[in-house]
Amino acid sequence: MKIIVSHDVDNLTRKEHSKDLIVIKMIIRAFLELFLFRINLFTFSSRLSCIIKNNFTNIDELVKFDVKYNTKATYFFATSNDNTLAYKAEAPKVYVQTIIKNNLNVGIHGIAFDDIQKMKDEYIRFTKIHNINDIGIRMHYLRKNNNTFSYMKNIGYLFDTTEYSPELKQPYITDEGLIEIPFHVMDSYLFQDKGLQKYNLKYAIEFTQKIIDSNYDKNIVFNINLHQEYFSNGWKDWKDWYIWLVTYCHSKKIEFISYQEVVDELTAKQNRYKEHILTK
Ligand SMILES: [Zn+2]
Secondary structure, eight states, X not given: OEEEEEEEEOOSOSGGGTTSSHHHHHHHHHHHHHHTTSSOHHHHHHHHHHHHTTOOOOHHHHHHHHHHTTOOOEEEEOSSOOSSOOOOTTTTHHHHHHHHHXXXXXXEEEOOOSOHHHHHHHHHHHHHHHOOOSOOEXXXXXXXXXXXXXXXXXXXXXXXXXXXXXXXXXXXXXXXXXXXXXXXXXXXXXXXXXTEEOOOHHHHHHHHHHHHHHHTTSSOEEEEEOOGGGSSGGGHHHHXXXXXXXXXXXXXXXXXXXXXXXXXXXXHHHHHHHHHHHHO
């Protein structure tokens, strides 16, 4: 088994949400989770403190951790907005530089999914602002329809990792010729039910460890997402789960692999297959 880790970046600050209900909902959720004993007082007060301090970013801390364990993590940043994702396309520029400087990876967190021109605009904006080409994408809220993959291929994305597969579906090339790298565990699906934290750290570790231990010897990639905003004591179970995941894989000598390496492997395999067909 090899492991891919990634971080969708949905929120950076409280202030970017002055025109939507995201932070209000976040506060209501924190109270409900406390009263339902889903989180403890420390997590609750840390979460309020993140809100008061206008800070959901955590990127410097997370980069430091990812570098320490050489996770090769990919951070996905948006370049346009919807009513849930509100930071400006330029806002993460300094973080993208930090990530790249530390030999980690970035990609696009896509908002548009059914309009090729809007999708193209997001891609061009990203390459202009960050001066980085050859990128992949994961859609915000995993939105897609029957055309999304062909639009992605057309625009020139190296890969997509929007498909969610708890059955551990492996990377493949779609009918449209796009490299799809399904992901298998997402923090919010793991911990939440009906928008509230339902499970604790112990459950999350047991759930994930079972997958790792029973697939340890297999030639597969295991693809995991932690939203960077949860690498915080305000979501302590989530943060501790990611720390456990990375240190556990490290201790078991499970190799961390980047999306780019998966793309390279699949492309080489495809080329060998084409050569084989031609020489037949
Ligand atoms: Zn998202």
